[in-house]
Amino acid sequence: MNRRTFMNSTVVALASSLVHKVLPADPYATGSAFAPGASVSPELNGYKRQWWKEAVFYEIYTRSFQDSNGDGIGDLRGIAQRLDYLKSLGVDVLWISPHYDSPNADNGYDIRDYRKVMAEFGSMADFDHLLAETKKRGLKMIIDLVVNHTSDEHEWFQQSRKGNGNPYHDYYIWRPGKENGVPNNWPSYFGGSAWQQDGPDGEYYLHIFAKKQPDLNWDNPKVRAEVFEIMRFWLNKGIDGFRMDVIPFISKDPRLPDMTPDQVAHFDTVYGAGPHTHDYIQEMYRETLAHHDVVTVGEAAGVTNAQVPLFIDERRGELNMIFQFDAVRIGRRQWRQHAWKLTDLKAIWNAAASNPDRHLWNTFFLGNHDHPRLLNKFGDASPEHREASAKLLATLLLTQKGTPFLYQGDEIGMTNHPFSAIGQFQDVEVKGTYTDQVLTGKVSAEEYLSMLKLTSRDNSRTPMQWSSEPQAGFTTSASPWLPVNPNHKEINATNQAARSDSILNYYRSLIQFRRVNPALVYGDYRDLDPNNASIFCYQRAMDRKGFLIVLNMSSTTVRYLLPDSVAPGELMICNSERPINDGPLLSLSPWEARIYMGGLRN
Ligand code: TEU
Ligand code: CA
Numbered sequence: 001m002n003r004r005t006f007m008n009s010t011v012v013a014l015a016s017s018l019v020h021k022v023l024p025a026d027p028y029a030t031g032s033a034f035a036p037g038a039s040v041s042p043e044l045n046g047y048k049r050q051w052w053k054e055a056v057f058y059e060i061y062t063r064s065f066q067d068s069n070g071d072g073i074g075d076l077r078g079i080a081q082r083l084d085y086l087k088s089l090g091v092d093v094l095w096i097s098p099h100y101d102s103p104n105a106d107n108g109y110d111i112r113d114y115r116k117v118m119a120e121f122g123s124m125a126d127f128d129h130l131l132a133e134t135k136k137r138g139l140k141m142i143i144d145l146v147v148n149h150t151s152d153e154h155e156w157f158q159q160s161r162k163g164n165g166n167p168y169h170d171y172y173i174w175r176p177g178k179e180n181g182v183p184n185n186w187p188s189y190f191g192g193s194a195w196q197q198d199g200p201d202g203e204y205y206l207h208i209f210a211k212k213q214p215d216l217n218w219d220n221p222k223v224r225a226e227v228f229e230i231m232r233f234w235l236n237k238g239i240d241g242f243r244m245d246v247i248p249f250i251s252k253d254p255r256l257p258d259m260t261p262d263q264v265a266h267f268d269t270v271y272g273a274g275p276h277t278h279d280y281i282q283e284m285y286r287e288t289l290a291h292h293d294v295v296t297v298g299e300a301a302g303v304t305n306a307q308v309p310l311f312i313d314e315r316r317g318e319l320n321m322i323f324q325f326d327a328v329r330i331g332r333r334q335w336r337q338h339a340w341k342l343t344d345l346k347a348i349w350n351a352a353a354s355n356p357d358r359h360l361w362n363t364f365f366l367g368n369h370d371h372p373r374l375l376n377k378f379g380d381a382s383p384e385h386r387e388a389s390a391k392l393l394a395t396l397l398l399t400q401k402g403t404p405f406l407y408q409g410d411e412i413g414m415t416n417h418p419f420s421a422i423g424q425f426q427d428v429e430v431k432g433t434y435t436d437q438v439l440t441g442k443v444s445a446e447e448y449l450s451m452l453k454l455t456s457r458d459n460s461r462t463p464m465q466w467s468s469e470p471q472a473g474f475t476t477s478a479s480p481w482l483p484v485n486p487n488h489k490e491i492n493a494t495n496q497a498a499r500s501d502s503i504l505n506y507y508r509s510l511i512q513f514r515r516v517n518p519a520l521v522y523g524d525y526r527d528l529d530p531n532n533a534s535i536f537c538y539q540r541a542m543d544r545k546g547f548l549i550v551l552n553m554s555s556t557t558v559r560y561l562l563p564d565s566v567a568p569g570e571l572m573i574c575n576s577e578r579p580i581n582d583g584p585l586l587s588l589s590p591w592e593a594r595i596y597m598g599g600l601r602n
Contacts, residue, residue, distance in 0.1 A: 044522040045542035046358045052241075052295040052320060053361055054521050055092035055140070056398070056511055057405045061369045062097050062121055063107060064463045064482065065408055067475035074463070074474070076117070076126040080133050085493065087137045089411060089504075090511035093295070094134065095243050097369060098144040099127060103153050105212035106190075106428050107461075108144075109245060110151040114230040131238060140240035142295060147227045148249045149213040156226075157214050163200040170220045173206040174199075175256065185258045187267060191432025206256075208249060208271050210428050218250040218280055231288040241295035244319070248272035248303050248311075250280055265333070268302030278310055281318045290317065297363060297405075298322040305351055314359045321363045321403060324352065328371055335433050337377075337454040342553055346530050353401035353525035362402030366393060367410065372459040374407070376416040380555045380591065386413055388591035390503045391575035392551055395593035398510045399540060399549050401525040409464050411507040412493050416459040417485050422449055426482055427458050458482060467494040506575060513573060513595075519546040526600075528563050535560050535588070539599035547572070548596040552588035560586045569598030 042049055066078030076099065086094065098108035101116035108118060117127050134141045150157060159168035175183035177197065183204050186194040188211075195204040196211050206215045216223050231242070251274025263270050281298075289296060298311055300322040311322050327348045331340035352362050366374035375381045379389030390413035397404045419425065422434060422445065430452060437443040453459075463480050465488040466473030471480055472488035485491075496502035514520045523540040534554035540546050548568050552558050562568065562584040573595040588594075 044518055045524065047361070047522050048314070048358075049522075050320075050361075052093070053403055054515075055403060056090065056514070057093045057095055057142075057297075057403060058086060058089070058091040059095045059368055059405060059407045060097065061408060061461055062099060064461050064474070066464065066466070067477065067480070070476040071120070072475050072477035072480040073120045075120065076122040076130045080126075080130045083133055083137055083139065087139065088508070090508055090515070091139075091406065093140040093142060093240065095142045095297075095405070096144065098146055098245075100146075103151055103212070105151065105210050109146050110149070110153075110210070110213045111146055112151040112153045113155075115233055128237070135238070142241040142243055142297075143234060143239050144245060145231065145242040146245040147216065147230070148246045149207065149209060149215045152212045152214055160214075161199040161205070170217055171223055172214050173217045173252065173256075174201075174203040175206070176201075176203055184256050186256075186270070187264075188432070189268075190429045191434075191436040206252075208246075210432065215249070215252075219254065219276065224280060224283060228284060228287045231284070235288060235292050235294065239294070241297075241320075244296060244298045246272075246301050247281065247298040247319070247322075248277055248300055250274070251276040266302075269304070270302075272302045278316070278318065281311070282316065285317045285319075296320050300324050305348075308352075309357065309360055312360055313357075314361075321361055323363055323365065323368075323405075328366060328368075328377075332455065335429075335437075335448070335455050336451050342533055342536065343531060346527055346536060349400060350525075350527045350530060354527075363405055364397060364400045364402035365405040365407070366397060367407050367460060368405070369407070369460055370457050372455055372457075373414055373416045374410055375413060376454070376459070378553075381415045382555075385555050385591050386415070387503055388575055388589070388593075389555075391506045392553065392591045392593040394503070394507050394510055395549065395573070395575065395595065396536070396551060398514045399520055399547065399595065401523075401540065404514075406507075407460065409460070411504055412465060412496050413491055413503040414460075414462075414465060414485065415487065415491070416453065417462045417483070419449075419453055419456070419458070422452075424483070425452065425456055425458050427456060427461075430456055430458070465492040467492050510573065517547070518542070523547075528566060534558055537563065537566070539566075541599050546599050548599040550586065550588070550594045550596070552590065552592045555590045557590060558588045560588055562586065565600055567598055567600065568596035571596050 047053065060079055062076065062079060063074045065074040066082050067074050068077035068081060069075065079096065098111065099117055099121050100108065100111045101113035102108045102111050102118050117124050131141055156168050156171045159166050160172045163169065177183060182193050182195040188194040189208060190210045194206055194208055196207060197204050207213050208215055218224060249271045253273050259267060259270055296319045298319045300311060303322065303324060305324065305326065308322060308324055311319050327345055330345055331338040366378055374393055375386065375390055379393050397406065434448065438445050438448050462482050463472055463474035463484045465485065468489045472484045472492060474480060474484060493504060496504035519540050519542050523542040523546050526539045528539060529535060529537040534552065535558060536551040536553055539548050548566060571594060574593065576589050576592045
């Protein structure tokens, strides 16, 4: 068992980086299972202890993290050069985006060879080096497993498209067309139909994503056996687990029925509606995962809250955790962003976090490489409120219930890119939906651009801002694959490392704070004021001890009377200049975040 050891004597030292408040040694950590030498209980608050429940994860979008050879593309050597930064941030597990050989129609989510490293990212030796360096620092690394589809340049597909007699034909999903063309009315995520005619027999193959991403036929046992072999190949190298791309889509309804008009708006629930999803995941578990101490997190596009337990109930032998997207995609309809309410967001988290079932474990995240920057969506990216709201979102990420997943650059408050023309986007999704929406005249170019500025995936894919140097220290090339955000002169890791009150140092302190306080990991969650439209007030507690978290999620000062039932103790963390312990009537400055000891009266 890889059980992490926890420190408890370091709280005071760590606090020096948290300028606004010097933390006393945390009384809750003393003598707890998180203290060194304490007898480690296998359970806390009824949950089985697991390293991946206690860890903080960090997603690296390799292409944009660090370029080591000046070609303008981030790479594996680049990640290795930045491991000390990640260690000092305090994260435990790195998730790297797909590193496999790929023609990059969808930035590596289209794999040509699962046993080869993408040339732009380096070589297999570079991968082995990165993994070894990661382990040397006590970090773990998980890789992206993209097996709902391959690249059309994968050898299997090259064979498959030769037609019906070919032994690989059934590796993919082929159907004859209907009277007026395609086999059914399914749309592709990236625009147009999900079907493409190809090969000598006039058949169509299914591609839920781009044309260059044909869906594998998981109903073919040979396909499953191939996937399990690929997984063993990487597991035997010593990776610590997998993030599984669109895993609910591996089983399709074999009748491939047309979508009804009311299904169109939620078409991702249709893609995953096959009868064998759980059989296949359980088979995968038995064949591969059960034999290793690894973690799995499934990207659960289209999965409703009610279906979540089927994927992660620990008695079922499927996955450890999933990403469920209701919160992160609040107000989203494909490429459009509509207004949303804080009360609705709180309700989504509340439903997930107050499930009493101890066999389930959530993730908590506010963005990733498919979503705009969390600061633009959930905070306030204006110069006036950027720092405070970034720190508030850090507080939220690290005190909610579920394993936190950070995305690169959020720890320094990176923002959406100031895109000003359609031609500046790289994303295959932008190009596909442009064809569907603008070229057909359904939507004006202005409206489309104004929405993309809010929703495009490219917003979070611009290079990591390491310094104020040209290209933010990401590359020595004059033309990185996606432009660096001009605000890197001000927003970068180097100047924040040097400033004790920076967003970066706030993240560092909070990560350490979480590490020594089991109530923030295993404690029960209670939303104390679900109907408040700007204040988020909740408690995390176990064994009658815990924390009260009060967040002003608005850009105005709010006078807030704590609910009667609440009895805040000592103020432990605050992101504001003047942490006044003024309860029960609090004066909360814009985006002020506070963590108090204690919580409920009684
Ligand atoms: O994403 C799948 C997914 O369901 C969405 O997040 C989707 O990409 C998004 O809604 C489009 O705006 C995964 C990967 O994370 C994504 O980068 C890939 O493009 C996709 O699968 C295909 O592999
Ligand atoms: Ca490079």
